Amino acid sequence: MNDHLGTKHRDNGAMSLAIVVVTYNSAEVLSGLLDSILPVIGEASSTAVLVVDNDSNDGSAEIAEAHAVGAKVIRTGRNGGYAAAINAAAATLPPQTAILVLNPDIRLVPLSLEHMIDCAASNNDIGVVVPRMLDPDGTIAMSLRREPSLVGMWAQALLGPRTAAHLGLGEMIAHPEAYRHRREVDWATGAALLITPEARARAGAWDESFFLYSEEVDYQRRVRASGLKILYEPSASVTHIAGAYMQSPMLAALMTRNQIRYFRRHHGWLETALFRCAIMVFGALRAWKSQAHRAVLRACLGPVGS
Structure with missing residues (x-):
């Protein structure tokens, strides 16, 4: 393995692992995930599967309970x-x-779990x-991110996310x-x-004030602040089926508010105002495209919470 970070290995024996799946009305896609987990759980010496169901009304919890993977279902x-x-x-x-x-x-993808554990x-x-994330057609999904910044947000607003990304901005x-x-x-x-046991111990619980979106940004920032690394391992691959938040005005607005809330926690009022203005420009320039883009603009103009 091409580990440029060194060869210091943990001395606590085989790593105990739990796979945690969060569901909310996920019946359409859940069986496919559990099917993909079934043949790979043997790659880890001790692996549990937990499905946490957020009060679904489409039978998601029942699908998990009936599946051969033997998941423990937590009904919240x-x-x-x-x-x-x-x-x-x-x-x-x-x-x-x-x-x-x-x-x-x-x-x-087969062996993905083994490669993540080894890493x-x-x-x-x-x-x-x-892991490396793939779109359903097998192409690499752009899943890696830089810390949110004023330069990055203004580049996305004026050039579009894809163009800004390809320019490295x-x-x-x-x-x-x-x-x-x-x-x-x-x-x-x-x-x-x-998430390693060290990260769990140092970073603590996830911030539940981020209902959806930006919670992973916040958590991984706290992991880095604790002195640990976020590492991308390309030998481990997963396929991601969905992820079209801009088709939903509600989700687009929620993401926008949480982006601003997250940025505000780590920057002063002026920087936050300029960051918010950049998202506003993004929404305004594209408001003709969809209701979701208009929802981004409205979210910037309203309260975003604490």
Whole structure:
């Protein structure tokens, strides 16, 4: 393994792992994920599968309970959001257990689990391992990110996210070379994250005030602040089926508010105002395209919460 970070291995034996899947009306995609987990759970010496259901009404919990993967189903009785569901699962697990968080629309590729575990165990300063993410057609999804910044947001607003990414200015990392080799990143999309026991101990619980979106940005920032690394491992691959938030005005508005809330926590009022203005420009320039873009603009003009 081409580990440029060194060869210091953990001395605590085989890593205990729990796969945590958060569901909310996920019946359409959940069986496919559990099917993909079934043949690979033997790659880890001790692997549990937990499905945390956020009060679905489409039979998601029942699908998980009936599946041959033998998942433990945690029914939260409410839709408390992604972070709250992860915390509910983590509260049931010993602190020495690593957690692989998966969206229900993820599909594991054979040996992906083994490669993520090997990467996580290769050095004591690794906090989170993220796999290579593929679109359904097999192309690489641009899942790696830079820390949100004023330059990045204004580049996305004026040039568009894809153009800004290809110029190396936006939040999204788009250069193909970045996806070929193991590397440190600021953060990666939260659809598939392996969290080491060290990260659990140092970063603590996920922030439940982020109902959806920006919770993974916040968590991975706290992992980095604790002295641990976020590591991309290209030998581990997963397929991601969905992810079209800009088709939903409600989700687009929620993402916008949480982007502003997250940025405000780490920057002064002037920088935050300029950041918010950049998102406003993004929405205004594209308001003719869809209701979702108009929802972005309205979210910028209204309160975003604390």
